[in-house]
Structures are given as structure tokens and as C-alpha cells.
Amino acid sequence: MDVVQLLGVNVRRYRRLRGMTQEALALEVEMERSYVSDLERGTRNPSVRALGRLAAALGGHPAQLLEVCAD
Template sequence: MILIVRRLIIYFWSICLLKRHMPYDKDEQSYLSQLGARIRKLRKAKQLSQEALAFEADLDRTYVSSVERGERNIAVLNLAKLARALGVEVSTLLQEE
């Protein structure tokens, strides 16, 4: 129960922050969305849920979800955690198509 409440608090807090402040221009937002789409594509290819990927990467599921939607400017260390959990190099995640 506590975990559910914690996740709801984090979710609503992140929604409030996004509504208040969207600091990215169109090109930056496009890049974040493309990065998120690559992460989602690799996750699905590995047949992992967001929760399973988050567990493997030691991140919160809501964080992974917001990265996949292009809502986060992901930190380098978190990008490395996701790459490791997906079994790819960080450079693979950063390649533009």
C-alpha cells in the first residue's frame, strides 16, 4: 500500500512539474522523444515491461515511463543504467536514425 501511495505521489508531482515548466525547444523535445522511442523499442524487443526494465536498471517505473515519452532530460548515469539493463552500449541509445 505504501509503495502505491509513493508512486502516486511521484506521478502527480512529475505531472505538476511538467505542466509548470517545459524548458525544451522543438528540436530538443524531438531529440528526447526519439531517444525515448529507441529505449521503448529495445525494451519491447527484449519483451520487458517498464517495471521489469526499471527493476533491472534500479530506477523507478514512472521515471522509465517519462523517459520513454520524451518528458525527461535523462542523466548520463541513468542512461548508462538503462543501456546496461537492455544489454546495449550507451552509444546505441544515442544514435540518431
Template sequence: MNVRQTIGWNVRRLRVAKGLSQERLALETGIDRSYVGRVERGSENVTVATLEAMAAVLEVEVKALFDPVETPDSPPPSLPSGRKRKTG
């Protein structure tokens, strides 16, 4: 697994753990949603500024995006599809 794939894997893992969609992560970081998808697939060369913005929204240090992937055979889970129900 190369560095871009490792970053993408960790972005997706952390994003899903926080319950954020790609669209929400993109909105909060000020980048395009399709760019987030390309980062998660490991097909985008990410800038340091983008890594900092993503880490801030994900509430982790930038170095967490470089953590080694322990189980590369099983991809991080997806969020349930559809919109969240409004409460209250």
C-alpha cells in the same frame, strides 16, 4: 524529433525487443517505473548515469540510445498486456 524523444523511442524499441516491461526495466536499473514511462515519452531529461544503467540492462552500448529514428510515424510496438504464464 528532439534528442529526448529519440532516446525514448530507442529505449522503448530495445526494451520491447528484449521482452521487458517498463516495470522490469525500472526494477533492474533501480529507478521508478513512472520515470521509465516519462523517458520513453521523451518528457524527461535523462542523466548519463541513468542512460548507462538502462543500456546495461538492455545489453547495448549507450550510443545505441542515440541512434536516429528511421520511421517516426510508426511507434515501437507494445508488449502484450497481462502477466506471463508460469511454465513448469
């Protein structure tokens, strides 16, 4: 799996685990909801700063968003 797709899978996974909508996550990280949607679909490459903001909002570390999960 491509790293951008992996990031998207993990953003969606951690967002759902926290019971957040895309809209709620977008508001928390000050991004457009469509940007969050694009990230989750693996069609956007976030900046390092955006990766950090996403990880913080999801209660984790940026590296967690790039790890392969064994679910």
C-alpha cells in the same frame, strides 16, 4: 526529432525487443516505473549515469539509445 524524444523511442524499442515491461526495466536499473514511462514519452532528461544503466540493462551501448533507427 528532439534528442530526448529519440532516446525515448529507442528505450521503448529496445525494451520491447528484449520482451521487458517498463516495470522489469525499472527494477533492473533501480528506477521508478513512472520515470521509465516519462523517458519513453520524451518528457524526462536522464543523467549520463542513468543512460549508462539503461543501456546496460537493454544489452547495448549508450550511443545506441541516441541513434536514429531506420525501422
